[in-house]
Amino acid sequence: MSSFDPTKQDRFTFGLWTVGNPGRDPFGPSVRATLDPNHIVRKLAECGAAGVNLHDNDLIPFGASAAEQDRIVSTFKKTLADTGMTVPMATTNLFSHPVFKDGAFSSNDPKVRAFALQKTMRAIDLGAELGARRYVFWGGREGTDADACRDPRTALKRTRDAMNFLCEYVKDNDYGMQFALEAKPNEPRSEIYLPTTGHMLHFISTLEHEEMVGVNPEVAHEVMAGLSFAHSVAQAMECDKLFHIDLNGQKMGRYDQDLRFGSEDLKGAFFLVRLLEGTLGGKRYDGPLHFDAHAYRTEDEEGVWEFAKGCMRTYKILHQKALAFDADSEVQAIIAEQKDAAIDPLLGGGYSAATAASLKGMEIDVDAVAQRGLQYERLDQLTVEHLLGVRG
Numbered sequence: 001m002s003s004f005d006p007t008k009q010d011r012f013t014f015g016l017w018t019v020g021n022p023g024r025d026p027f028g029p030s031v032r033a034t035l036d037p038n039h040i041v042r043k044l045a046e047c048g049a050a051g052v053n054l055h056d057n058d059l060i061p062f063g064a065s066a067a068e069q070d071r072i073v074s075t076f077k078k079t080l081a082d083t084g085m086t087v088p089m090a091t092t093n094l095f096s097h098p099v100f101k102d103g104a105f106s107s108n109d110p111k112v113r114a115f116a117l118q119k120t121m122r123a124i125d126l127g128a129e130l131g132a133r134r135y136v137f138w139g140g141r142e143g144t145d146a147d148a149c150r151d152p153r154t155a156l157k158r159t160r161d162a163m164n165f166l167c168e169y170v171k172d173n174d175y176g177m178q179f180a181l182e183a184k185p186n187e188p189r190s191e192i193y194l195p196t197t198g199h200m201l202h203f204i205s206t207l208e209h210e211e212m213v214g215v216n217p218e219v220a221h222e223v224m225a226g227l228s229f230a231h232s233v234a235q236a237m238e239c240d241k242l243f244h245i246d247l248n249g250q251k252m253g254r255y256d257q258d259l260r261f262g263s264e265d266l267k268g269a270f271f272l273v274r275l276l277e278g279t280l281g282g283k284r285y286d287g288p289l290h291f292d293a294h295a296y297r298t299e300d301e302e303g304v305w306e307f308a309k310g311c312m313r314t315y316k317i318l319h320q321k322a323l324a325f326d327a328d329s330e331v332q333a334i335i336a337e338q339k340d341a342a343i344d345p346l347l348g349g350g351y352s353a354a355t356a357a358s359l360k361g362m363e364i365d366v367d368a369v370a371q372r373g374l375q376y377e378r379l380d381q382l383t384v385e386h387l388l389g390v391r392g
């Protein structure tokens, strides 16, 4: 067994909807059979994953009776127990049914908003029953095609009201869950409200129970917005708001591709793993590592499990590369923090009138500082050589 084979300690998870994706797209129907959730759990366990995540309707068909739900849930729980798999995260499908065609929490129709709350409370109950500690909100239809349809401030207020209500619901039921909000700039709507992780972070600061709410950034969604995923994740980590993460691959300027992790922008994936694993210092992310991706439409079921193994293997390989990179003395020498005994005490220690006076009066040879080369060409070449396997 190579050291890149995943184990449960690696905390890798997949959604039922990810490996279960049958390859349907706007231009053609399914190319693979729909997989039974119990089969998915058994196969993921064999592949080395630790857990599986789900929307309410990935497991329970829309409109199922209470008796049918009980039967499905008890079989599923048995499969989880037999395989040692967990359900670390659950979520609600608030985007497939036509009732959500103009959004769920932000809809102009109070009946839709009420139904969205009802469906989410029931799905939270299901998540709690399966042991989920994190609950994701992806507002896929919370946006516009015809922008005249509502004041965007009203959409934000309605979304805030829903989040505040659902936080209270979780507290009232002692579920001990955290919420993780997932941003996306567009698709399936022309515009989606709260389009990036940065927007989400500010929105969270306006909630009544902001301590319960963090973000679930997804590689593809930040790249679609033209942003550095690692920088978005870093901002979330720096304020202790990275509650979950959706790993995948994406080319910029395309539809939401949800490709196998690391299949695009290897350097970006490398810097992400380096950040999450804390190989450059600082706190590590210790939550679930969820792959929100799916196999190419060209694949049969065997290709799906190859895809799943590929996501996990690439993460582990990049982790090893990041350890080697940060242990490389040439890299360390280039990025070593510069020390200046005269200046350091004046920086980062906050304001005082004396500090302000010292800084204002300080003689700094700006030309000498400006002329110094920073060796970042060498640093980036070292990054490339580590990734290409000729160093480390």
Ligand code: GLT
Pocket (backbone or CB within 6 Å): 017, 055, 091, 092, 136, 137, 138, 182, 218, 246, 256, 292
């Ligand atoms: C949907 C979406 C994902 C979200 C899932 C959670 S569903 O597949 O494309 O990015 O994370 O609702």
Ligand code: MN
Pocket (backbone or CB within 6 Å): 138, 182, 218, 246, 292
């Ligand atoms: Mn996602």
Ligand code: MN
Pocket (backbone or CB within 6 Å): 218, 220, 221, 256, 257, 258, 292
């Ligand atoms: Mn996506």
